[in-house]
Amino acid sequence: MAESYDIIVIGAGPGGYVTAIRAAQLGFKTAVVDREHLGGICLNWGCIPTKALLRSAEIYHYMQHPGDYGLKLEGKVSVDAAAVVKRSRGVSKQLAGGVGFLLKKNKVDVIWGEASIPKAGQVEVKETKRAEAPKGARGAGTYSAKHIVVATGARPRVLPGIEPDKKLIWTYYEAMVPEAMPKSLLVMGSGAIGIEFASFYRTMGAEVTVVELLPQILPVEDAEIAAHARKRFEKQGMKIITGAKVTKVAKGADSVTATIEADGKTQEITADRLISAVGVVCNTEHLGLEKLGVKIERGVVVTDGLGRTNVPGIYAIGDVAGPPMLAHKAEHEGVICVETIKGLHTHPMDKAMIPGCTYCQPQIASVGLTEAKAKEQGREVKIGRFPFTGNGKAIALGEPEGLVKTIFDAKTGQLIGAHMVGAEVTELIQGYVVAMNLETTEEELIHAVFPHPTLSEMMHESVMDAYGRAIHI
Template sequence: MYFDVIVLGSGPGGYVASIRAAQLGMKTALIERESLGGVCLNCGCIPTKSLLNTAKNLQKIRENKDLFGIKNPLEINFSKIISKSRQVVDTMKNGLSFLMKKNGIHVIYGNAKLKNGKKIEIFKNGEKFEECCASHIVIATGSRSKIDNKTIPQDGKKIIGYKEALSLTFLPKRIIIIGSGSVGLEFSYFYHSMGSKVTIIEQCSKLFPNGDEEISDQLKSSFDKRGIQCYVSSFVRGINCNNKEILVDIHTLDRDFSLEADIVISAIGTVSNIEFLGLEEVGVYTKKGFIVVDENYRTNVEGYYAIGDVIEGPSLAHVASHEAIVCIENIKGLNPQKIDYNNIPKCVYCLPEIASVGYTEREAREKGYQIKIGKFPFSALGKSVCDGNTEGFVKVIFDDQYDEWLGCHMIGNHVTDIISEVVVARKLEATNHEIITCIHPHPSLSESILEAIAHAYGKAIHL
């Protein structure tokens, strides 16, 4: 079977690449070894957001039950909450399957192995059942949980990764979560909201290690207040399991101790799914576990491309999707605009939510910028007070010399819904004056961005 484009992997990079290729008139095939949608749809972005939405609704009722007139204690049907998240996944998968048919994309299920001559052999249960070839092959096989079997030996039952954490059949009383990136933070918030005693172990000196320091400080304060135990500058020295519980040996700056848990969730990062593709046979170059590509996502071998988590860069669904479009449009010769990787929004959907784009304050100073900083707390914002969600703030960072918007960092309820204004403004190289003179609706969360910028330039009205 011959195609113009074959895409390996159907995650947010792969399925978008397939659809865009088909839209541009190319005969397209998509090879997937498991389920349409990849990690994002099946055991990542989508099911976790369903769970977190339930957790946020539950928290809102708990914290405002007197206001709402709710007196009876709330009971949790944990299995039904998990089941609902799977129903959401099924709905989205049906939609994705429809898009494949609508765009005439040939979907093949199996494990792909690259062969010379731009051929691909496809296997099921270890046996080859099909072979196809293409002018262009796009590798979008994504990533999986990083496993440290020496210190954190995952058994899929008591010591687990994100996949197992999404489908537990019982609610653990005590959970230890190793790592405080987006995965660790979101699971921490969810399970704590369900009633589990949650402990976070983070090797770096702050929660959310890649975030702005003030955001990390606010997050830790919020988690501490809610009763989520957080150990930073700490690491796991070893884990011992027996039939009833797990004993985790922990090292901190000032002491060593052990904690008991029913479940340990490892959230220490991801690794790319590239080792079984046959890259060596066709000569595609890799470095430090990633496929090496140029700015147009071409590998060193003509006709082979790579996008998403298999290349170095932010492991984010929206990044993979945009890389897919740029890659395919380059194949078609459309000369699309290249991605500015410093203008990619990064979001965490725990409560309080986190949203950021651009440089942190530390990064801006390290790069030699003279900066102006503005902040506006949600406690001073009418919409937040009305909603009863006054925790957090918006922080903006501008270059003092040229008025360039260097970065923006937010923490609070629904901040992931307003970060896009900043992304668009930075893309258009908007100045502080242009944003301040854009009238924002009142009351709205978006006013916090305007107010933070006004604060940076000594024009704040509501502070």
């Protein structure tokens, strides 16, 4: 007889394991199924290990410029690629163990294997050879559940003719664990993943070229912020080609040559390695969703905003349920989903209030509408800006380049967008996120007291600038 649960979550990434823990907190008998690693791509091959790599690059950058801070460094600074990778992998391993502890603490059963849904209310798990099962995990078998939550995430998109081979053409998997630092690199795609790797390898000394199909790098960001970031990247020696397409890739013994079309012209660029960062594809296959009649559009499982699909008892959250494909969005979607199942008062997440962060150098962070989107909606806006050069803390840190931009609805004073580029802005953006969620007006933000000296003062000044009240510019 199949072991029975109230809720089974398929996928133990940030969306899946958070969903499972919250379900257990609500009193549901809960299990989570995974085939490879607790914490999912984010913790093992995405968000966390890339931040560890970028931290190593940041420290290396500072070590190369000790004189900027009145210091002297004896001897030559060099990169130990193996040690950098080892540290990054160690961070992931530690946190994956932490996820296992949290699941055990909350009495969530872990089932190890490949999951499918042969019919509503039933999960079939087959043995996996991808990774060793965590201690105490259940194995292959048939399990039943009143509610099944699909949280299977996404994988790198593969373009025909430019298929990753793990040697010369990389996805983020290979880019995270280089055996040696390439001397030159071509990056296809300038979204968060592409730009973060471009920034990491450029700081580590590689000659980097970024090719972007659209006319703007970081396409989802505000145009003014993206333009500022581009100038900074190019100042660092990064080459950027926008409005361009890689039409062909030829492999050599230890290099690749890409044919690039832009402005009606073609050119060839040869590099040691190519990173394909052209988006992701949702993991909807092999689950049996189509056979069950679950509605899927453009590769994304369709839900009602509360995690429910069109088939009773089957839910979807996270990347597999559509953009924005961010770990924090997946976590909150999972919580909303199981709280809805519990019968608590819930409402769909407002995706306009989900922040996005890119951890390159300089950092980029945003929430809400860009200036262009606000104007497309026919809104009359008030826009404030404040440069890092006007902030004492930024100058003291040796980080005087950057910009904070705020966008308000001119009629109501509602904060509808905030965009930043510069040092530590990924930590600052949450202040604006909270303000937007509380429906804070410009008047309340102007009257709020910001501590001195901090980078956060620029947030205050940007708000005041939108209303002609900025003090330090």
